[in-house]
Each structure stands twice: as C-alpha cells, then as structure tokens.
Amino acid sequence: MKVLVVEDEAEIRRTVVQYLSGSGYLVESVVNLREAEDKLAVFEYDCVLLDLMLPDGSGLDILKKIKANYPQTGVIILSAKDSINDKISGLDLGADDYLPKPFHLEELMARLKSIIRRRSFAGSNIVEFKELKIDVEARQVFVNNVDAQISGKEYDILLFFVTNKNKVISKNSIAEHVWGDYTERLDSIDFLYTHIKNLRKKLTAMGCGDYIKSIYSVGYKFADI
Amino acid sequence: MKLNQHYIRFYIYVSVLVFIISLISSYFGFKLIVIKNIDLSLSEERKELIHEFRSGVYNQKHGDLVDLERLTEVPAKFNDVYKTVDVYDKDLKRVVKFRELTTCFYKNNDVYRLKMKFHLGPHLNNIFTIFPYFLVNFIFFVVCFYVVNSFFLKRTFFPFYQILNSLKVYDIQKGDYNPGIKTNIYEFNELNDISSNLTDRVHKDYKVQKEFIENSSHEFKTPLAIINNHLDLLIQSENLTEDEMQHISIIYDAIKRLNNLNKNLTFLFKIENQHFTDNHWVALSPVLERIINANVDLYMDKDITLSKYIGGEVNLKINETLLEVLLNNIINNAFKYGLEGSNISIRLTSSSLEVTNKGDATQMKDINMFNRFVTSGDVNSTGLGLSIVKKICDLYKLDVTCTVFEDMFSVFLEFPIEEPTDFE
Known part of the structure; x- marks a missing residue:
C-alpha cells in the first residue's frame, strides 16, 4: 500500500509518516504542490493525504488533477482551515474524506483503511484478526464464524481497535472516533470504560481471546500478546 | 411613523x-x-x-x-x-x-x-x-395644496426609498449595494455616496475579519495537531512508566480543552458575524431525540433517570448546525451537571422546551450564566456553552431563560409562533 503525504508542516508530516510506516505502509511525503505533481506523475499511490493550505497554492487545485488523471487514487483532505465551504468543495471535487486538524493518528489510520477497503476489489469487506472476523459491509462480528451479536458503539470500538492493532490507542481518540463532536463537551471519558468492559465480556464469552489491554490511564492496546 | x-x-x-x-x-x-x-x-x-x-x-x-x-x-x-x-x-x-x-x-x-x-x-x-363660503374656500385650498405636495413629495423622495430598499436587502457577504439612483438632488446623491462607501467598507471588514478568524484558528490548530500527533507516537513507546503515562494523559486532556476553546471562540465569532446564513425549516424533535440518545450513551455510568415528554412538533427556520449546537449545549449541560443518580426532565411542547436537572446547589448561580467564561466553578468547563446558547437564541429571536430553584436548574426555551409555509 502506497501513501503520499502532501503537507508543508514538517512535524505533522514526520509523525504521519512514522505512524503509517510503523503499520506497514509505504509512505512518501512532499511539502508542496509542485513536488506532489512530480511524484504523482511517476508513481502510483493508493491514497494521498492532502493539506489544503500549501506554500504554492491550494490543495484543491491538485485534487482536481488527481481525480481527473488518477481516478483509482483515494484522497483524504487534512485541513486546519475551519470552513464548511472548504469541506463541501473538497468533497464535491472528489475527496474521499475530510479530516480536520488537530486529529489523532489512530483516526487517520481508520479513515485511510476505510478508503482503501472501499476502493479495492472483492472480499475486501472482511477484516480478520485471528479468530475474529468483521464484515464491514454488514457491520457484523464473527468469532470462529459465529455471529457475536456486537453492534452499535461496541462494533465501532472493535473495528477501531482492529484497524489500529498492535498500537496503543488513546482514550480520547477512541471517544472522538465513536462519538464525534459529542465528546467535545465531556469532562471525562470514563464512560468509555463501561463500553469496553461490555465489549470484552461479549468477546470472551464467545471464546475469543482477550486482546484488549488497558495501558495505564492513557488508553488501550489491541494485540495478540 | x-x-x-x-x-x-x-x-x-x-x-x-x-x-x-x-x-x-x-x-x-x-x-x-x-x-x-x-x-x-x-x-x-x-x-x-x-x-x-x-x-x-x-x-x-x-x-x-x-x-x-x-x-x-x-x-x-x-x-x-x-x-x-x-x-x-x-x-x-x-x-x-x-x-x-x-x-x-x-x-x-x-x-x-x-x-x-x-x-x-x-x-x-x-x-x-359669509363664514361657510370662507370655509369651503379654505378646504379647497388645503386639498389642492395637499395633492400637489404629496405628488411632489413622492417624486422627490423616490431616490431616498431606492437607497433605503437597497440597504434593507444588503447582504454583507456579497456586498451588493447598488440602488441605481438617478437624481440631481445633492443630498440624495451624497447619501448614496456615503451609503455606498459604508457598505463597501463593511463588506471589506467582514472579509478581512472572516479571513482573520479562519487564519488565527488555523494557526492554533497546527501546533495542536503537532502535539497531538507526537503524543500518539509517544504512547507507542514500550518503556513508559505508569507515572509518565499519567502525564501524557493529562496533556491529552489539556489539548482537548484548548482545541474546544479555540473551536468555541471561533464559533461564537462566527455566530456574531453572521456566518451561518443558510436557514431551512427543521423539525426539532428528531434532532432532540438524537442528541438525548448520544448524551444518555456518554453519561451511562452516572445512573441518571430521564423523564422525557415530547408533546408537540416544532419546526424552526434555522441553520441545522446551530440548532444541533444549541440543543446539545442545553441537554449536555443537564447531563454534565446533573447529580449522579438524579433525574433529568425534558419537556418539549409546540411552544417551548424545558430542561431541568438536579445540580449542586452551592455551585449554581442564575445570574450571568449566559456570559462568557462564567463557569460553575468547574475547572474543565470552558464557560462558553451557555453563552453560545444565548448567542444562537438572540440570532433567531428565541427567548431563553435559566432559573435556579433550590437545587433544581432549568433552562426554558420559547419558540416563536410561526408556521412554515414551505419545506425545503
């Protein structure tokens, strides 16, 4: 999987590249539109992560070119610009997703995987981890091929875990991923504990391994060991 | 007159x-x-x-x-x-x-x-x-004079009304002031020039301000994003102690607060400067239900019981984003400050919405709750929630009041009696 990061802010570029590379992606990064065009002309990418405010112009310009010349490439806009118009015009021009800054790297990973799933061919609707099988299309979870009856928020949490497997995920990023803007006004995200406890109980009851590990006060890790 | x-x-x-x-x-x-x-x-x-x-x-x-x-x-x-x-x-x-x-x-x-x-x-x-003759003569004179004068007045003041109408429909986002008047009356030409200059300046100021708000908000977000992303990477490290993780957790929360503060302030500025202009007829109860469900979910471990009464359909011509923020700020406040195991009552009728929760009586003050940065003494609150509520209500001329009675805090929102003529 090849991903191109177009971002002029060095530190954001560096962290995104590091996180995605750590999950097995082949990541390249450029700092402006001109370099991005050069890269796109030579290589084929599964997804482009595109900042809108770049030193030599707006990311929306290159978005048009990507959609016209490389229709198989997915685009996620990463923008700090707080404007609904930008979001609308970005999505209208064919961007697959719009991720406002600041974002969590886990969230970026979830969006990226979702786009790659949508864009690739047959069988890609199934996400597997050991005895777990998640049908993304039908929003169903199977443990050893038996429906585990996990739905709603618990399903969202589990998919987020599996998408970011073997990584420590902060509680904030889980809450924001699943409850979105509603978490903005929360004082504490302790409620997450109840949901994760329920999810764990359901999975282990079906004979699934207990892969969700609590990492002190900061978050959780979904991993084999 | x-x-x-x-x-x-x-x-x-x-x-x-x-x-x-x-x-x-x-x-x-x-x-x-x-x-x-x-x-x-x-x-x-x-x-x-x-x-x-x-x-x-x-x-x-x-x-x-x-x-x-x-x-x-x-x-x-x-x-x-x-x-x-x-x-x-x-x-x-x-x-x-x-x-x-x-x-x-x-x-x-x-x-x-x-x-x-x-x-x-x-x-x-x-x-x-001879007085009756005198009277008839006088009335005749008055009527003639009146007819001539009002005709003259109408003709003379026509450019004035053109300017007035143009200003009435003036859209600050488009800056479209152009009454197209043709007159040789000096004062009207001057009024037109002044109006034109003023509207021009207002439009330019609006654009500059809009850019400033967007840019400053952008300038805030980039460093926040950098801190956030570095923390996301930092917690992957295998050798962090529990103590270090606690520090990181606190930094995460502080960033979240900073981000919310930035978002809410920008939001207030945007409401004040009328950035939310696309109003549609929106049915209130589905939005309310969605927000109640989300909050019930988020405050599951608080054991709050809910008395919900939805006894009327309300349609408002409003920007949907603002409606969601308005309702969420009210409902969320009730859940946030509602005591554990207490009851929240939500009553929606065709003319009003009333949300009441039981709170900590020592921390409640009813005056100035709508002012910025007035908090109930809670460190995690930005103090902007209710002032955003007030701003949105002011914008749509909704009447909002909050009252404190012993340990009961309630927000009362009144809707204008206006029925939709068309659904978009």
Whole structure:
C-alpha cells in the first residue's frame, strides 16, 4: 500500500509518516504542490493525504488533477482551515474524506483503511484478526464464524481497535472516533470504560481471546500478546 | 411613523391652526368694518338730527334710540364719543349690543347732549353668514395644496426609498449595494455616496475579519495537531512508566480543552458575524431525540433517570448546525451537571422546551450564566456553552431563560409562533 503525504508542516508530516510506516505502509511525503505533481506523475499511490493550505497554492487545485488523471487514487483532505465551504468543495471535487486538524493518528489510520477497503476489489469487506472476523459491509462480528451479536458503539470500538492493532490507542481518540463532536463537551471519558468492559465480556464469552489491554490511564492496546 | 404620515399629520395640524387664526382675525376685521360703517351713518344721522332740532322741526318719532337732553352745565369736552354698549331688552329678555354716539351742541346759548343708538346685532350676524363660503374656500385650498405636495413629495423622495430598499436587502457577504439612483438632488446623491462607501467598507471588514478568524484558528490548530500527533507516537513507546503515562494523559486532556476553546471562540465569532446564513425549516424533535440518545450513551455510568415528554412538533427556520449546537449545549449541560443518580426532565411542547436537572446547589448561580467564561466553578468547563446558547437564541429571536430553584436548574426555551409555509 502506497501513501503520499502532501503537507508543508514538517512535524505533522514526520509523525504521519512514522505512524503509517510503523503499520506497514509505504509512505512518501512532499511539502508542496509542485513536488506532489512530480511524484504523482511517476508513481502510483493508493491514497494521498492532502493539506489544503500549501506554500504554492491550494490543495484543491491538485485534487482536481488527481481525480481527473488518477481516478483509482483515494484522497483524504487534512485541513486546519475551519470552513464548511472548504469541506463541501473538497468533497464535491472528489475527496474521499475530510479530516480536520488537530486529529489523532489512530483516526487517520481508520479513515485511510476505510478508503482503501472501499476502493479495492472483492472480499475486501472482511477484516480478520485471528479468530475474529468483521464484515464491514454488514457491520457484523464473527468469532470462529459465529455471529457475536456486537453492534452499535461496541462494533465501532472493535473495528477501531482492529484497524489500529498492535498500537496503543488513546482514550480520547477512541471517544472522538465513536462519538464525534459529542465528546467535545465531556469532562471525562470514563464512560468509555463501561463500553469496553461490555465489549470484552461479549468477546470472551464467545471464546475469543482477550486482546484488549488497558495501558495505564492513557488508553488501550489491541494485540495478540 | 412613515415620512408621508408624518407630513400629513404636520400638514393637518398647521392647516387647522392657520384656519382658526384666520377665522378669528377675519372676524375682528369684519367687525371693525361693520362698526366703522355704522359710526359713519350715525355721524350722518347726527348732522340731520341737529339740523332738524335747530330748525325746530324735530319730533319725538325716533323713540328709544335717540335721547336728547338739555345740560345745565357746559361739559369739559365737546367732542363726539363712539362706544359699544349693552342694553337690556325687556322683550327679548337679554342684553343686546348697541353702538352709541354721544355728542353735545349749542342751540341759542343752551347746551344739549344728544345720544344716538344703533342696534349692532343684525349687522354682526351678517359676518357669520359669509363664514361657510370662507370655509369651503379654505378646504379647497388645503386639498389642492395637499395633492400637489404629496405628488411632489413622492417624486422627490423616490431616490431616498431606492437607497433605503437597497440597504434593507444588503447582504454583507456579497456586498451588493447598488440602488441605481438617478437624481440631481445633492443630498440624495451624497447619501448614496456615503451609503455606498459604508457598505463597501463593511463588506471589506467582514472579509478581512472572516479571513482573520479562519487564519488565527488555523494557526492554533497546527501546533495542536503537532502535539497531538507526537503524543500518539509517544504512547507507542514500550518503556513508559505508569507515572509518565499519567502525564501524557493529562496533556491529552489539556489539548482537548484548548482545541474546544479555540473551536468555541471561533464559533461564537462566527455566530456574531453572521456566518451561518443558510436557514431551512427543521423539525426539532428528531434532532432532540438524537442528541438525548448520544448524551444518555456518554453519561451511562452516572445512573441518571430521564423523564422525557415530547408533546408537540416544532419546526424552526434555522441553520441545522446551530440548532444541533444549541440543543446539545442545553441537554449536555443537564447531563454534565446533573447529580449522579438524579433525574433529568425534558419537556418539549409546540411552544417551548424545558430542561431541568438536579445540580449542586452551592455551585449554581442564575445570574450571568449566559456570559462568557462564567463557569460553575468547574475547572474543565470552558464557560462558553451557555453563552453560545444565548448567542444562537438572540440570532433567531428565541427567548431563553435559566432559573435556579433550590437545587433544581432549568433552562426554558420559547419558540416563536410561526408556521412554515414551505419545506425545503
């Protein structure tokens, strides 16, 4: 999987590249539109992560070119610009997703995987981890091929875990991923504990391994060991 | 009051005043003329009477109206005296006005005084017979003057109304002031130039401000994103101790607060500067239900019971984002400050929404809850929630009040009684 990061802010570029590379992606990064065009002309990418405010112009310009010349490439806009118009015009021009800054790297990973799933061919609707099988299309979870009856928020949490497997995920990023803007006004995200406890109980009851590990006060890790 | 109403009112007042003054002055004018005439004829008659008396042909045929008397002493003054006198008329049983001429003359060294009276009544009454004509003339004049004037007023003020209408429909986002007036009246041209300059400047300021808000918000977000992303990477490290993780957790929360503060302040600025303009008819109860469900989910471990009554459908012409923020801020506050295990009551009727929760009585103050940065003493609150609520309500002219009764805090939102004519 090849991903191109177009971002002029060095530190954001560096962290995104590091996180995605750590999950097995082949990541390249450029700092402006001109370099991005050069890269796109030579290589084929599964997804482009595109900042809108770049030193030599707006990311929306290159978005048009990507959609016209490389229709198989997915685009996620990463923008700090707080404007609904930008979001609308970005999505209208064919961007697959719009991720406002600041974002969590886990969230970026979830969006990226979702786009790659949508864009690739047959069988890609199934996400597997050991005895777990998640049908993304039908929003169903199977443990050893038996429906585990996990739905709603618990399903969202589990998919987020599996998408970011073997990584420590902060509680904030889980809450924001699943409850979105509603978490903005929360004082504490302790409620997450109840949901994760329920999810764990359901999975282990079906004979699934207990892969969700609590990492002190900061978050959780979904991993084999 | 409208300009032409104001004009008509003023015009009528002045006309009536002018009419009354001219009525009074012409009455006195006419009276003066009548008396002058009577005095003249009295004077003529006097000459005749004196002549008659001197020639000895005077007789008493003149009755009460003439009084001739021989004086024993010579009076100091001999000149004629004209005056108006009141005489009691026995037949009519009322006082009647007479004009009286008193004069003295000699006949064979004897002094005589002659008093002659003339009945004024019929002559004065004659004055009143001409007033109806006077009135008709006056009304005719007033109406003609009014018609001509209002026509003139309408024509003259046409450019003014064009400017007014243009300003009324002026859209600050488009900066589309152009009344297209053609007039050679200096003041209107000046008004148009000033309006044009002002609207131009307002539009430019609006654009600059909008850019500033977007940019400053952007400048905040980039460092926040960098901190966030580095923390996301940092927690992947295998060798962090529990203590270190706690520090990181606190940094995460602080970033979240900073981000919310930035978002909410930008949001307030945007509401104040009318960035949310696309209003549609939105049914309120589905949005409310969604928000209640989300909050029930988020505060699952608080054991809050919910008394929900949805007894009416409310449609508001509003920006959907603002409606969601408005309702969420109210509902979320109730859950956030509601005591553990207590009850929250949400009542929606066709005219109002009331949300009541039981809170910590020591931390509640009802005054100034809508002001910025007024918090209930809770460190995690940005203090902008209710002030955003107030701003949105002000924008849509919704009436919002919050009251504290013992340990019950309630927010009451009243909807305008206005039914949708079209659904978009």
